[in-house]
Amino acid sequence: MKVLCGIGGSDDSFRALDRTVERAAVANDDLTVAVVENPDSSIDPNEIVRRAESAVEEAGIDAEVRLVDGDPGSRLVEIAETEEFEEIVLGGGHTSPMGKITIGSIAEFVLLNAKTSVTLVR
Amino acid sequence: MSDRGYPEAVADEFLAPPTEFTDREGRTVEIRPYEGTEEGYEALVEMYDDFDPSDRAQGIPPGGEERxxxxxxAILDDDCRNVIAWCGDEVAGHATLVPDxxxxxxxxxxxxxxQRAGIGTHLIRGLLGHGQAEGVQKVWLTVERWNRAAVSLYKKIGFETSNAESFELEMGLRLNPDADSEAASDENEGDE
Known part of the structure; x- marks a missing residue:
């Protein structure tokens, strides 16, 4: 399957990265990792790219890691449409001290606007 | 997390538990801070184990006894504030403040x-009274937009919406004045 994994540097996005890379190795997915600019993340995008590249390398798969400028949600939806991805994978939300899950604005936008299936990784 | 918004005005004074009242079904309900006893803990587990999954909110309470x-x-830790509504030795409800x-x-x-017997209002007032007495300054919560009953309860208590831009509403309440005023730490039990 042609899979687009969007990550922006939050904890849940790294969890999504690890799980998607793992799955791609088993299922032979055609994976692209898009590093987006998440305004809520303090991690430098280039550092996120490095982490994604090393995850891909460790899994021994052939996946592209791409730095994506602009509004994260709309860019992910646009890339999925123009390049005919079949699925978008994102982090499954932030967990508060209480244990409550809140879904970030990127995931919300993608869920409502993507034509593909969207997976939120818990 | 420190960019959350809170009302400028400090909320009313809430009566600190223990308190007792009769609910709309005629049941005697007592509100008490969590005492840390094994019986209390097990009674809480029992309530949550029997909790209707359709009343879960944003993933809590979790399902299954182990979780x-x-x-x-995590939420009964010493730095958290917990209050329980008791009906006899059964837990009718539970409210918690977790530091963030x-x-x-x-x-x-x-x-x-x-539910629908007036217990929630007493319980949240009891929790806020307990928190106020313990010097808690600011409280926030998130609530699903469609949960009208909860949103109107929080508003009635004095919570103000601080963020309405995502799936969940975020609301805030100021329980005590900011740190410089030490007045909040005296042992005033209120007048009722």
Whole structure:
């Protein structure tokens, strides 16, 4: 399957990265990792790219890691449409001290606007 | 997390528990701070184990006894503030304040059998009274937009919406004046 994994540097996005890379190795997915600019993340995008590249390398798969400028949600939806991805994978939300899950604005936008299936990784 | 908004005005004074009242079904309900006893803990586990999954909010309470115990261990920690509504030796409801930086996150659950009887209002007032007496300054919560009953309860209590831009509404309340005023620490029990 042609899979687009969007990550922006939050904890849940790294969890999504690890799980998607793992799955791609088993299922032979055609994976692209898009590093987006998440305004809520303090991690430098280039550092996120490095982490994604090393995850891909460790899994021994052939996946592209791409730095994506602009509004994260709309860019992910646009890339999925123009390049005919079949699925978008994102982090499954932030967990508060209480244990409550809140879904970030990127995931919300993608869920409502993507034509593909969207997976939120818990 | 420190960029959350709170009302400028400090909320009314809430009566600190223990308190007792008769609910709309004629049941005697007592509100008490969580005492840390094994009986109290097990009674809480029992309530959550029997909790209707359709009343879960944003993933809590979790399902299954093991995950319930794990979750309770985290939110019953010494730096959290917990208040229970008791009906005899059964837990009717539970409300908690969990520290998050310089503020506390609030959650409240009333078992299905005890809902729509006025217990939630007493319980949240009891929790806020307990928090106020313990010097808690700021409280925030998130609530699903469609949960009108909860949103109107929080508004009635004095919570103001601080963020309405995502799936969940975020609301805030100021319980005590900011740090420089030490007045909040005296042992005033209120007048009722």
């Amino acid at each position: 319930i115990r794990e979750w309770l261990d 930086g310089d503020a506390y996150e609030l959650a409240i659950f009333v078992h299905q059998e005890y």
